[in-house]
Structures are given as C-alpha cells and as structure tokens.
Amino acid sequence: MTEMTQEWSELHGEFTDQRRARRTQVHIADVGVGDQEEFFYVDLPGWTSDKVIRLRKADLGPELAKKLKVDARWHARVNIGAEDSWELYFRDWEPCERCQPERFGKDGEHD
C-alpha cells in the first residue's frame, strides 16, 4: 500500500490491523531523570513483546507528564497490532488508579 492510499483509508475509517488503535494498559516501566529527563519508558502487557519502549514526556503534555510514576499503570489507545516498537503510536493517555497487572481485559476494560 502506498503512503497515499494508506492516508486515504484512514480518513475513511479503514485502518489496517497494524495501525488500528485500541484502548490498552500501559505499564510505566521507568521515568527518566538527569540527562534522561525528557524521556519515560513503558511496556505493554497486551502487546506481542515485553520490550521496553522509550517515549518523550513532551508527547504527554506538561500536566500529564507531572503525573508519571515508576510502575504506575495507565491507559492509552495504542495500535497494539504493530510488530515493531517504532511502529507503535499512543494517544488518549489516562493515568489509572485501579489498574492491576492481571485485571485488564482484552476489550480494554477492567474486570
């Protein structure tokens, strides 16, 4: 698929599986300090890999970035069908007080 047809499909709501965003649990694996200050690190319990992914705090905006805590669990919409971490994108970030590692259904809701 060319870049153009891909954009066309997305405009018309026809996301490919690799790119479709689903609400999922995000584990905040680490929050950068010092010369890593601009980054935070996550893994995705619902993803095919337990690889840790480095993201920029700037992508959250200042209000949410202040709420980052190591080992917290958040929600985001993620294209969880992606095979490589560079293909992943995140949106609609939401800190969650109720998340437990083993209690987040495949449908993106709590038990």
Ligand SMILES: [Zn+2]
């Ligand atoms: Zn939750």
